[in-house]
Amino acid sequence: MLIASIFKELRLLSRDLHGVAVLFMMPILFMLIMSAALSNDNELTHKSDIVLLSDMENPFNVDFFQALQKENLQVHHANLSELNRYQNELQAGKFELVIANFNEKTTALSEDQPLQLWLNPSVDRGWLLGVKGVLQKHYTEQRIKHYLNNNHITLENNKRKQIKEIENKVNKELDRKFAQINDYLAKNLWQEVYLNRQGSEVAKPNSVQHSVPAWLIFGMFFIMIPLSNVMAMERHTNTITRLRMARASALSLIIAKLIPYFIINQFQFAGMVALGYFVLPRLNMPAFELVGDGFSYAVLSSTVSLAALGYGLLVSVVARTTEHAVVLGGGGIIIMAAIGGIMVPTYVMPEIMQTVAEFSPMGWALSGFQNLLLNQYDLSQIVNYLIKLSAFGILMIVLAAMLYQQQLKKQVRF
Incomplete structure (x- = not known):
């Protein structure tokens, strides 16, 4: 009886070959499609142009731009005076991201303004997340590097000092600098501004x-x-x-x-x-x-x-x-x-x-x-x-x- 029932089910299945084929084909197709869709493990391979607007005479901005060029980013450097032009080109879809650095060479670390990120609302979110990581790494690194290079600790050498006095001065200077660096790192590095195709600011998606x-x-x-x-x-x-x-x-x-x-x-x-x-x-x-x-x-x-x-x-x-x-x-x-x-x-x-x-x-x-x-x-x-x-x-x-x-x-x- 069992054997006969098994053969009966097999005969019924043989009359529905389409359904049996789907049982095998659908999982295979779905696996291939989803595997291919999720195979992009490096978001920065996305070919999108970025514009960095800043004071091109400032050595910090030059170093920052060069650091970004070493990453897998298509970045261009221009003066802040061209902000309106590049905002219009962003609206037209020519660029994915416009970065504006309004800080000057003499701007103190405690007065550092956040980077302005001008974006299109439909920007690739995975790519943007990768770009933000690169920006945070290099901007913070270069900013602190230039801050320390331009703020050497000086000591008066016109007369002999006691070693203890020298140590105290060095420690106070270091404490002050590290406190400023910590305050700087606690601030937001950027502000995001989303522009739609009509040039109006919209809420973050x-x-x-x-x-x-x-x-x-x-x-x-x-x-x-x-x-x-x-x-x-x-x-x-x-x-x-x-x-x-x-x-x-x-x-x-x-x-x-x-x-x-x-x-x-x-x-x-x-x-x-x-x-x-x-x-x-x-x-x-x-x-x-x-x-x-x-x-x-x-x-x-x-x-x-x-x-x-x-x-x-x-x-x-x-x-x-x-x-x-x-x-x-x-x-x-x-x-x-x-x-x-x-x-x-x-x-x-x-x-x-x-x-x-x-x-x-x-x-x-x-x-x-x-x-x-x-x-x-x-x-x-x-x-x-x-x-x-x-x-x-x-x-x-x-x-x-x-x-x-x-x-x-x-x-x-x-």
Whole structure:
């Protein structure tokens, strides 16, 4: 009996080779994608230009600039008088970071002003963290080095001194210098100023501005599951035959299906935004707020829904059963999320994976949301993402309509 049951299960598995193949292929693909996405172990290999603005006649600034050049950074040196020019170029995306050192050669250590870091809100966070470490190391080292070089301890030698008096003077001088150095090290080394593409100062980006849009997009694509369940039920209950007898066109039937799910997607969007705004602060996390024109977010949400529904519809038409749809469609969604920056932010990926991410619909959607949130773009500035999402969704719907039309003809039973 046991042997017969085993052979029976094997025969059933042999009839579902697609499902068995997915069991092996999905973990392999996911492992390869995630390993590649997280393989960038050196953030400073990111090719981004930095500008150091300071008094170029000050030996300290020259030494500081030379120390940065020895690191894996693309840094340029210019005078402070060009600050406005480089701020404009930062807004245009030519540079990732502008560093302004307003301290002069005669500035005392106790009066040292923090470095001004001018940044774009969408700056690569991993790269920025690495750059800050390099700045802190070399700026502090050079500042203390020049302070000690320019402040030698002097003793009066015009007459003989008692050794004890000399020791006391040296100790007092050292104590004073070390106290000043300790006070200096306790101060903030820099102040961050974030400029959006319009040149306005904005708040420092936080973690929820990546996580909420990312998982919102991820959730919207899973509209495929209820859609595939309905279409599978149509086949099993022979509803598809009655629809054909009513002479309903495939396109009209598809449009009738998509409208309710489109509305559900919009409720998803509103619900996630409300959750981020009201619930996250109660969990001691930053509140999620939509910054800018609400109409832009509505248009972007609509195009994301169109892409998600197009993908879900094609999977629902191709899949034979509900289980097949969940495995096939869910696997595709996970892969799109992995390469599109949903699970791993694109800025921590190596260059080749960032290139791959440009072909993921979820990557287009996430880039559009982040540009609206962080850079405060208007609708015209994210039109390329809107076009890509709309084209993807329409293409999927057209393919699904063609296949569905064939199914209406072939699967009619009397």
